[in-house]
Amino acid sequence: xxxxxxxxxxxxxxxxxxxxxxxxxxxxxxxxxxxxxxxxxxxxxxxxxxxxxxxxxxxxxxxxxxxxxxxxxxxxxxxxxxxxxxxxxxxxxxxxxxxxxxxxxxxxxxxxxxxxxxxxxxxxxxxxxxxxxxxxxxxxxxxxxxxxxxxxxxxxxxxxxxxxxxxxxxxxxxxxxxxxxxxxxxxxxxxxxxxxxxxxxxxxxxxxxxxxxxxxxxxxxxxxxxxxxxxxxxxxxxxxxxxxxxxxxxxxxxxxxxxxxxxxxxxxxxxxxxxxxxxxxxxxxxxxxxxxxxxxxxxxxxxxxxxxxxxxxxxxxxxxxxxxxxxxxxxxxxxxx
Amino acid sequence: xxxxxxxxxxxxxxxxxxxxxxxxxxxxxxxxxxxxxxxxxxxxxxxxxxxxxxxxxxxxxxxxxxxxxxxxxxxxxxxxxxxxxxxxxxxxxxxxxxxxxxxxxxxxxxxxxxxxxxxxxxxxxxxxxxxxxxxxxxxxxxxxxxxxxxxxxxxxxxxxxxxxxxxxxxxxxxxxxxxxxxxxxxxxxxxxxxxxxxxxxxxxxxxxxxxxxxxxxxxxxxxxxxxxxxxxxxxxxxxxxxxxxxxxxxxxxxxxxxxxxxxxxxxxxxxxxxxxxxxxxxxxxxxxxxxxxxxxxxxxxxxxxxxxxxxxxxxxxxxxxxxxxxxxxxxxxxxxx
Numbered sequence: 189x190x191x192x193x194x195x196x197x198x199x200x201x202x203x204x205x206x207x208x209x210x211x212x213x214x215x216x217x218x219x220x221x222x223x224x225x226x227x228x229x230x231x232x233x234x235x236x237x238x239x240x241x242x243x244x245x246x247x248x249x250x251x252x253x254x255x256x257x258x259x260x261x262x263x264x265x266x267x268x269x270x271x272x273x274x275x276x277x278x279x280x281x282x283x284x285x286x287x288x289x290x291x292x293x294x295x296x297x298x299x300x301x302x303x304x305x306x307x308x309x310x311x312x313x314x315x316x317x318x319x320x321x322x323x324x325x326x327x328x329x330x331x332x333x334x335x336x337x338x339x340x341x342x343x344x345x346x347x348x349x350x351x352x353x354x355x356x357x358x359x360x361x362x363x364x365x366x367x368x369x370x371x372x373x374x375x376x377x378x379x380x381x382x383x384x385x386x387x388x389x390x391x392x393x394x395x396x397x398x399x400x401x402x403x404x405x406x407x408x409x410x411x412x413x414x415x416x417x418x419x420x421x422x423x424x425x426x427x428x429x430x431x432x433x434x435x436x437x438x439x440x441x442x443x444x445x446x447x448x449x450x451x452x453x454x455x456x457x458x459x460x461x462x463x464x465x466x467x468x469x470x471x472x473x474x475x476x477x478x479x480x481x482x483x484x485x486x487x488x489x490x491x492x493x494x495x496x497x498x499x500x501x502x503x504x505x506x507x508x509x510x511x512x513x514x515x516x517x518x519x520x521x522x523x524x525x
Numbered sequence: 526x527x528x529x530x531x532x533x534x535x536x537x538x539x540x541x542x543x544x545x546x547x548x549x550x551x552x553x554x555x556x557x558x559x560x561x562x563x564x565x566x567x568x569x570x571x572x573x574x575x576x577x578x579x580x581x582x583x584x585x586x587x588x589x590x591x592x593x594x595x596x597x598x599x600x601x602x603x604x605x606x607x608x609x610x611x612x613x614x615x616x617x618x619x620x621x622x623x624x625x626x627x628x629x630x631x632x633x634x635x636x637x638x639x640x641x642x643x644x645x646x647x648x649x650x651x652x653x654x655x656x657x658x659x660x661x662x663x664x665x666x667x668x669x670x671x672x673x674x675x676x677x678x679x680x681x682x683x684x685x686x687x688x689x690x691x692x693x694x695x696x697x698x699x700x701x702x703x704x705x706x707x708x709x710x711x712x713x714x715x716x717x718x719x720x721x722x723x724x725x726x727x728x729x730x731x732x733x734x735x736x737x738x739x740x741x742x743x744x745x746x747x748x749x750x751x752x753x754x755x756x757x758x759x760x761x762x763x764x765x766x767x768x769x770x771x772x773x774x775x776x777x778x779x780x781x782x783x784x785x786x787x788x789x790x791x792x793x794x795x796x797x798x799x800x801x802x803x804x805x806x807x808x809x810x811x812x813x814x815x816x817x818x819x820x821x822x823x824x825x826x827x828x829x830x831x832x833x834x835x836x837x838x839x840x841x842x843x844x845x846x847x848x849x850x851x852x853x854x855x856x857x858x859x860x861x862x
Contacts, residue, residue: 443619
């Protein structure tokens with residue numbers, strides 16, 4: 189089979205790889221229906237994170253089950269399945285607390301931007317749709333594999349309550365998904381911090397009530413103007429840079445909460461947080477804990493998280509997908525084998 | 526009148542001070558019924574925080590209203606009152622969110638270890654009891670001024686949910702109060718990290734189900750043994766040192782939450798937090814937001830937060846009170862004029 193391999197900064201190749209097989213009895217192998225490129229893949233593509241050797245890449249997928257190990261009970265050959273960007277057994281003490289991204293027997297995949305994928309812990313990771321979904325639902329189902337659940341996790345970690353004013357830092361696919369999640373959790377006002385017209389449009393479609401284009405101190409002032417001068421009840425930090433983190437702290441009201449899903453690059457001013465009674469929670473999204481609820485909302489067409497995909501390419505053009513996202517000519521690129 | 530003044534490390538004096546008067550129409554002046562020494566006062570007494578000039582000290586009190594400004598409506602001369610260790614108007618946009626410690630018109634007092642105290646923003650700060658309370662309730666009413674509400678804030682900030690396993694780092698009066706709060710909020714198991722027999726006794730009286738005497742890695746292992754190997758759902762950090770903060774992170778399960786009320790001296794490992802999906806919230810306690818609820822519980826004798834006082838001295842012996850707390854011969858000292 190063929191799949192994407194990253195060789196270094198700016199160098200992703202579509203090349204022949206060994207077909208995945210069942211290794212553990214808890215494994216499944218799926219034939220990919222759709223996959224995509226994640227903002228976090230760009231850390232390596234941009235040379236910010238190292239690439240020590242050619243490495244299969246990608247961690248988002250929907251597909252059809254081709255083969256299952258002897259121990260797999262919850263999915264069967266032919267099922268259309270979606271799974272999270274980390275696998276988990278969904279039975280260990282940590283998973284039972286809902287923190288499936290930190291599963292004691294979890295981990296990452298061997299490159300999902302590929303025609304076939306081995307899924308360890310298939311029973312705890314995959315959820316099958318009832319029957320074959322309509323084609324037009326595929327982008328939203330694929331979004332559940334990471335970006336929609338990661339945005340959801342930001343809002344849950346920020347403890348968004350009905351009526352809250354929520355500000356979202358970051359207008360990438362995750363930030364946009366965090367807007368959708370905040371609206372679903374009952375936020376009264378959702379402020380998208382975005383300076384890109386195309387992304388603002390998706391933000392509005394997801395339910396953002398206000399757009400703030402300014403950043404830094406100007407951005408903070410704009411948020412304060414919208415919140416009686418005190419800042420947002422909740423800020424969702426969906427970028428990961430130190431600047432974004434500081435923006436979140438500055439835009440938050442005393443006693444408020446930051447939901448964070450941007451992988452941290454830099455620290456946080458814990459004294460400013462303490463004296464302002466400002467909290468922070470978040471991390472790698474426990475997709476499996478949210479998957480069934482969000483899948484239901486997608487199947488009932490109550491949410492359409494797939495709107496974050498604004499470009500579709502054949503998987504063989506995966507290098508162009510990286511280029512488009514790196515140059516911001518696309519928000520998120522869907523790839524089909 | 527007489528009151529306590531700190532001159533430097535180890536040097537607290539009981540001396541004559543100017544009688545407080547009404548300065549703003551929103552002020553009240555109270556005659557102190559009881560006051561006490563706080564763990565946070567010890568930072569200066571121990572020379573860790575600087576004392577630049579002789580400074581009146583103390584911030585906890587219950588008393589009888591002696592005089593009110595023209596604008597004061599909620600309390601009247603003769604009322605028995607309790608107020609928080611910071612004053613707040615309880616009407617500004619921040620207070621309306623419940624974050625009264627961060628009130629836009631709030632601040633601290635001019636030394637409450639004194640015979641009389643000026644209370645700015647009396648309407649927003651003070652709560653009167655219905656009639657004169659029984660003498661034996663005074664310690665618990667005084668505890669509401671800081672320590673009981675600070676412990677409560679730790680538990681609220683840690684988002685303690687019914688059934689949770691909560692570990693409390695710090696067995697000072699605040700840590701002990703955090704145990705009481707966790708039990709009241711429905712925690713299923715409350716683990717006190719304490720190595721002092723007298724404090725363990727209070728911890729048990731407040732409802733602690735388990736005591737862990739070990740600290741550091743050994744302490745973490747003991748907590749794990751009690752929690753299926755994963756750590757506590759919530760850890761309440763009631764000390765403020767970097768070691769205590771790290772202890773809290775290490776004893777917390779993935780996806781858990783730290784409630785913090787120890788004034789931070791040192792940073793936090795934000796990467797360890799993120800990858801473990803561990804959150805933190807807290808700060809200076811918004812006493813006014815909790816005061817009415819907790820006052821009711823005290824008056825109904827459903828809680829007895831005053832148990833943290835294990836020594837009572839005349840206010841004139843305030844220097845001995847500091848010495849006793851510094852040397853840990855007392856957990857918390859109550860002072861009566």
